[in-house]
Amino acid sequence: MSDIRIELPDGSVKEMASGSAPYDVAMTIGERLAQASIAAKVDGDLVDVKSPLEKDCKLELVTMKSDEALDIYRHSTAHLMAHAVKDLYGDDVQVTIGPSIENGFYYDFFSDKHTFSPEEFDTIEKRMKEIVSENLPIEREVLGRDEAIKLFKSMGEDYKVELIEDLDEPTVSIYRQGDFADLCRGPHLPSTGKIKAFKLTSVAGAYWRGDEKNAMLQRIYATAFPDKKELKKHLARLEEARKRDHRKLGKELDLFSFSEEAGAGLVIWHPKGAMLRTLLEDFERREHQKRGYDIVMGPQILKTDLWKTSGHYENYRENMYFTEVDEQGYGVKPMNCLAHMLIYKSQIRSYRDLPLRYFELGTVHRHEKSGVLHGLLRVRGFTQDDAHILCTPEQLDAEIKGVIDFVQDVMNIFGFECGMEISTRPEKSIGSDEDWDRATKALISALDDTKLPYEINEGDGAFYGPKIDIKLKDCLDREWQCATIQCDFTLPERFDLAYVGADGEKHRPVMVHRVILGSIERFIGVLIEHFAGNFPLWISPVQAIVVNVTDNQAEYSESVFNQLRAAGIRVQKDLRNEKLGFKIREAQMEKVPYMLVIGDKEMEDGTVAPRHRSGKNLDPMTVEQFIEFVKDECSRYQ
RNA sequence: GCUGGCGUAGCUCAAUAGGUAGAGCAGCUGACUUGUAAUCAGCAGGUUGCGGGUUCAAUUCCUGUCGCCAGCUCCA
Numbered sequence: 001m002s003d004i005r006i007e008l009p010d011g012s013v014k015e016m017a018s019g020s021a022p023y024d025v026a027m028t029i030g031e032r033l034a035q036a037s038i039a040a041k042v043d044g045d046l047v048d049v050k051s052p053l054e055k056d057c058k059l060e061l062v063t064m065k066s067d068e069a070l071d072i073y074r075h076s077t078a079h080l081m082a083h084a085v086k087d088l089y090g091d092d093v094q095v096t097i098g099p100s101i102e103n104g105f106y107y108d109f110f111s112d113k114h115t116f117s118p119e120e121f122d123t124i125e126k127r128m129k130e131i132v133s134e135n136l137p138i139e140r141e142v143l144g145r146d147e148a149i150k151l152f153k154s155m156g157e158d159y160k161v162e163l164i165e166d167l168d169e170p171t172v173s174i175y176r177q178g179d180f181a182d183l184c185r186g187p188h189l190p191s192t193g194k195i196k197a198f199k200l201t202s203v204a205g206a207y208w209r210g211d212e213k214n215a216m217l218q219r220i221y222a223t224a225f226p227d228k229k230e231l232k233k234h235l236a237r238l239e240e241a242r243k244r245d246h247r248k249l250g251k252e253l254d255l256f257s258f259s260e261e262a263g264a265g266l267v268i269w270h271p272k273g274a275m276l277r278t279l280l281e282d283f284e285r286r287e288h289q290k291r292g293y294d295i296v297m298g299p300q301i302l303k304t305d306l307w308k309t310s311g312h313y314e315n316y317r318e319n320m321y322f323t324e325v326d327e328q329g330y331g332v333k334p335m336n337c338l339a340h341m342l343i344y345k346s347q348i349r350s351y352r353d354l355p356l357r358y359f360e361l362g363t364v365h366r367h368e369k370s371g372v373l374h375g376l377l378r379v380r381g382f383t384q385d386d387a388h389i390l391c392t393p394e395q396l397d398a399e400i401k402g403v404i405d406f407v408q409d410v411m412n413i414f415g416f417e418c419g420m421e422i423s424t425r426p427e428k429s430i431g432s433d434e435d436w437d438r439a440t441k442a443l444i445s446a447l448d449d450t451k452l453p454y455e456i457n458e459g460d461g462a463f464y465g466p467k468i469d470i471k472l473k474d475c476l477d478r479e480w481q482c483a484t485i486q487c488d489f490t491l492p493e494r495f496d497l498a499y500v501g502a503d504g505e506k507h508r509p510v511m512v513h514r515v516i517l518g519s520i521e522r523f524i525g526v527l528i529e530h531f532a533g534n535f536p537l538w539i540s541p542v543q544a545i546v547v548n549v550t551d552n553q554a555e556y557s558e559s560v561f562n563q564l565r566a567a568g569i570r571v572q573k574d575l576r577n578e579k580l581g582f583k584i585r586e587a588q589m590e591k592v593p594y595m596l597v598i599g600d601k602e603m604e605d606g607t608v609a610p611r612h613r614s615g616k617n618l619d620p621m622t623v624e625q626f627i628e629f630v631k632d633e634c635s636r637y638q
Numbered sequence: 639g640c641u642g643g644c645g646u647a648g649c650u651c652a653a654u655a656g657g658u659a660g661a662g663c664a665g666c667u668g669a670c671u672u673g674u675a676a677u678c679a680g681c682a683g684g685u686u687g688c689g690g691g692u693u694c695a696a697u698u699c700c701u702g703u704c705g706c707c708a709g710c711u712c713c714a
Contacts (some may be wrong), residue, residue: 092667207640212710579676615675
């Protein structure tokens, strides 16, 4: 057998017999490296440590320290779980697929005989641990297509058969560990004994191949880490995240509620929540005015015919609420664009008028499927900070840049890091190539200017134009779209919008549809979790609370309260005959930024003793000083 | 919408071989006049989400419906 030349990352070259495996190469370097190697990269492709090398190549060993390792580790743990499930339930369940995901993996099973429940997790985990301690070798085997189909048919694994039948390959690989075999591209850990720490977390339904027309499978989610310490850390992190869940905090801080009687997905804002919302809305109006937007307002319902003109009746009807009075049909608005179109059309527009930027805090209603509702993050009635920019094609570029800047300014103010995505022309779409090209380039160049990373989703744009989506994460790392910037070629067309150009001819304006926070509801939801309810002073519904030590200071406390309120501070008072510690505790749980303690000392000196919710005490100061102090801390934004 | 789980006092939760509900906190009343995360005592509080069924008897079993949770699908 001839020798092959294997180049290692440090540039050195090993001469090995053809057919040697990466494991053998590792052994020539050291046994510890060989034991630590869980896979290898051959000319950039991931393979098993035991897969034979046939020709000259570049080799890189993959240990748990490398980025790819965790994926492989979790994928192997998914096989381990499937193995355990097959051992326990045999032919009652069929395996399908089980990829690694962030922090762990899942595996989808089909069964019409057995329904998994979390109570079984212990049993499954126990069996998994047994297989780990058996330290079974995980072996790759390459089969011909027909052979593989025959094998999985004999095993009664219909889903695997379907997968192979759809594969356009002459051969497929399977991985065996003990008597368990699974169709898989690999690579995998060399043996089950390498798996150290995992925990099944939940079970939920999932459609076969993600299509709701297909069978519903049972998906078991699990988390897996290279060692127990990291697993524990991850579970603690999840626990911590649950504490800042906006649905929990919303109730505890008395911000909002939902009522079964009112209807699902309809937010009821309590005084503190409504205050928070009002502060954000005021902020938005100021910021939009600064940037040359005109504030407009449209009606809540518009005639059905108009929704036909816009195309919503045809494309969006299932999501809309309709009503009929005096034989006239109306649609409750799911979007704000219609009235904005009408404002544009209310007079003849010159190119000198453009760009026009119409801004509306527009409340819309959409009948979302019941299963998707989620606290404030997905509701049926919400208010968008919506604007439509109508401009000439030449102005598009600058307008988009302006919006991106706007989004960045605002996200910086709140301290959000956000992920950006750009979506390009889908197959089914309208508009000329030239329009799409111009708009897509405008979006890309604007994003390039920000120097921030972004992803491109080819063909994921709306049918009417390309878009940029900006996503924020909730406390459990689920992403939610907030800001979005969309170019639209349909509406100007459908509404026959025009402007008179310098040439005296009619031209079609371009429309940009954009939101900054997205929906006030969703943004507040994310905001609550981001700050864990400890809102910055400028948006805290209650900024300070006056707390007296005994009845003796009641009158003075009352006057302090009145002064603060008159100065525009959002202040409350707690003059109950309770111990100071008790009152502090309550204010603390309400996450009030400043507690103004007033005892005999403060009363005599004409001061207050502010205690910050962090537990830090400020030096006593006069009421005037405190007012200045608060105004100063808020001054950047209001 | 789909799959699975769940719905008990304002809140957090108890109560299974079916036998008409119990605790803490909050609330109310009283005492205590208190210095930075819970003072004590007493009182009151529920047609067990809602409708139907099985049963001598249903919080518990069945069914429909509304809502909530996890995920899928879809979207701000």
